[in-house]
Amino acid sequence: MAIVGSTLIAAAAVVHLVFFAMESMLWSTPGVWRRFGLGSQRDADVVRPMAYNQGFYNLFLAGGAVVGLALYWTTLHEVGFALVFFCGVCMVLASLVLVTTGRRFWGAALLQGALPLVGLILFVIAENG
Amino acid sequence: MIVLATVVVTLAAALHIAIFFMESVAWTRPSVWKRFGLRSQEAAETTRPLAYNQGFYNLFLAVGAIVGLILYGVGQHPAGIALIIFSAASMLAAAIVLVTTGRGYLRPAIIQGILPLIGLMLLLIGLVNGES
Secondary structure (H helix, E strand, C coil): CHHHHHHHHHHHHHHHHHHHHHHHHCCCCHHHHHHCCCCCHHHHHHHHHHHHHHHHHHHHHHHHHHHHHHHHCCCCHHHHHHHHHHHHHHHHHHHHHHHHHCHHHHHHHHHHHHHHHHHHHHHHHHHHC | CHHHHHHHHHHHHHHHHHHHHHHHHCCCCHHHHHHHCCCCHHHHHHHHHHHHHHHHHHHHHHHHHHHHHHHHHCCCHHHHHHHHHHHHHHHHHHHHHHHCCCCCCHHHHHHHHHHHHHHHHHHHHHHHCCCC
16 A cells, blocks of 8 residues: 555656646746646736746655655655655645636646545555554 | 744744735735735736645645644654654745745745744754754
């Protein structure tokens, strides 16, 4: 269970790294800002400073999850679990916030939230099994 | 030192809850969006969905710090310290990213970053000196 859970959390971290790349590095590409529901290059430019910052928050969650996984499987099992659990919960909650932003964000929310949700459930089962 | 660190980290968490409120709840008020460097109500409407989401990320960091403080308080020291360090370091890193966003972001970055920076330093000094 813990192995499958770790794999899913690692995959969730990769998804969040991709969000970071899109929001903080590739934002001005029309193929990117359209995915985030923006209608014009002008709007994308207005939003750009904010997207740049938000991408890094996704990077931090990915980093926290990866560090947590590394600690979980090496020396600091409990510390690792705390970090994986916190970062996984944040990813799931962020996807729920996305759902409440508007209907057009449901697909993105599913992409953001499904992997960490299933990964977390498996992790918790493994810890209590 | 660690006791002092917990006070400063609590203040940092309170500040991030205030940022959450401004970004996710009160964003369309001119007094709020002007603080974030926006120039018009139209720009505030355009950025609203992103601000709404970003505010929650700040709330999560605040909650992470508070949960870490609680875990530390009830004797779960390693897990508590890990969450405090991760949340405070993320706040500090977010402030550094704000500096690199462009001119005019230095002041908000200092406001966001100074408390987590001091809290982290006090915590690390305490840990190095053998407090746990």
